Amino acid sequence: MIGQAFIKAIQFAVNEVTFLWLERHSTIQSNILKMAIAGILAGLLSSFVVSPVELVKIRMQTQDKLLCVNNKKDDDDIIIDSTSHHHVMIYKNELDCAQSMIRNEGWRVLFLHGLGTTIIREIPSFALYFMAYGLLAQSAWKDVFGQNMSPLIFGAVAGWAMWIPTYPIDIVKTLVQVQTTEKENALDLRSPMRVTRKMYRAGGIRAFFDGLEPKLARAAVKHAVTFWVYEILMTYFRTRDSLFP
């Protein structure tokens, strides 16, 4: 949770600083390009933190297996077999989850499992995110929604612009990270390419967009609230002399 807060903090700060730096030192004229560069840097830097945090998060969220167990139809449909990975385990908390991961799979797995896929997802998604938000903030829509509503709505729209194109990468990342790396894991779907191929064979293009609806709802809520609080605090810092009135 606090981990997520720091991730967001790193992303915002990197974005702001990169943008300021580019404004001062570079000859690039286009604002959109600057936003894209800032977003790419923020995404790249934060994915080294995002990857282990999301690895633990995903394993916590899926530990009960209730949604997976009852859906066995035939072998081609099921990518993840309920008996072949760690889901039978119930973790007490996130510390327990991380500890057993380290114990069973090693330190390297915690930091490297799914890191490549995370980087591939983070870079375009944050470039899109900051570009969308920056473009909207410059446009005439700002006057339409007003000072208070616009960060909220722009944040939600930027969140959607970020998630829809990168969602297939996210689903592959989740499926890679949910696999254990233990030797007994017979499925061996640790390679993102293999997961992609198997998914496509099982469900076609539609398979890559399963769970998109809750993800979009999450993006709307999360980014709207994040940006809303962020903008409120930033306006506060810019206008006030002291931190507390």
Next chain:
Amino acid sequence: MTKKSCCYYSSCISLFAIANCNIASLRARNNHINNENYCISGQVNCPVLQVPRGGATATQINLSASMASLFAGCVGGAVGVGVSYPFDTMSTKAQVRLQGKDQLNLAKSIKVIWKNEGIRGFFEGVIGTVRFNHIGRLYLVYIFLTCT
């Protein structure tokens, strides 16, 4: 209130306190440079919570801006993630379930998770990321701040 949510709120508050201390100390330093010490609301010898009035160099402005951005991002991110966490759980569960034909929509996933696990099911994993990643995260923030 459960133990979990108590823990969550207390860690949010401690984060807020840490960020406040950082901003406060930074501003104290800037004030020292500018020789402009103010007192706030009757308190004596309290130059801490003031912003420099002009005369700050480019690096100071930059650092200050990034600090404010960091703080605002921290708080905004914490609130945003906390509020939207149930949707994240739904999405992850739908992704792992993975059936190309019969998709789980929003209403259906809420129903299934509620039936099987109750309210806990939505918030599994919301807090404890901090417990082992906290140090690493602070380290990154520190590097970032010293670099800029």
